[in-house]
């Protein structure tokens with residue numbers, strides 16, 4: 707089977723006030739893969755995810771998503787809606803858990819019965835059926851992150867971007883979320899780009915892993931190669947847990 711490319715980046719850069727924070731010569735992301743991005747704080751990981759979610763325009767370069775080549779424009783709404791992000795700290799509406807999960811379907815104007823069914827299934831999947839009517843503001847950190855995941859999955863995204871989704875969570879919730887993410891990828895072929903500080907999480911989940919340093923992609927390889935036989939000495943140092951600059 708030929709791997710299909712879903713994102714193609716060429717000479718892509720993002721600068722803020724003349725400071726270049728992301729500069730990627732070339733990156734292809736394949737349909738249906740789980741790609742982990744690791745790297746120290748400030749490396750540009752979140753900025754790259756914002757570009758992949760079309761929340762910002764790159765300063766320069768090519769970002770191609772599916773068939774559309776984006777040069778100085780955002781893709782049409784229909785395509786933008788195929789991509790969603792789960793952030794490190796979920797931002798939930800001050801409404802019930804169920805209303806939060808339903809939100810993305812409502813803006814897509816699905817009918818009420820279909821929405822109710824999809825919401826119930828999504829809450830079941832993250833183990834929160836019992837909390838459907840609770841106010842989202844009263845949830846624990848782990849519950850809130852599971853609601854954020856349910857809200858992302860309910861729209862059946864083509865691409866799921868995750869920015870440190872388990873950074874503040876206890877082992878129980880980390881495991882639960884990792885299992886759901888892996889299952890989503892297996893069952894629906896959802897493309898997943900996961901930013902994580904946790905190298906063990908990258909090892910557990912990702913098909914490929916990439917290292918960003920100072921906005922540049924130092925190395926990207928199949929996960930076993932990345933961890934066991936990296937080409938770049940900076941990757942080896944990062945994997946060993948040594949400080950890298």
Ligand SMILES: Nc1ncnc2c1ncn2[C@@H]1O[C@H](COP(=O)(O)OP(=O)(O)OP(=O)(O)O)[C@@H](O)[C@H]1O
Nearest residue numbers: 722723727745746747748749750751752753754903
């Ligand atoms: N809107 C902005 N304006 C100016 N500078 C920004 C903006 N967004 C990000 N930066 C800078 O870009 C650099 C990369 O930030 P980014 O948030 O992408 O890093 P990161 O790899 O996600 O770090 P962390 O692991 O701490 O989340 C940082 O130096 C940050 O200060």
Ligand SMILES: [Mg+2]
Nearest residue numbers: 751752753869
């Ligand atoms: Mg970040």
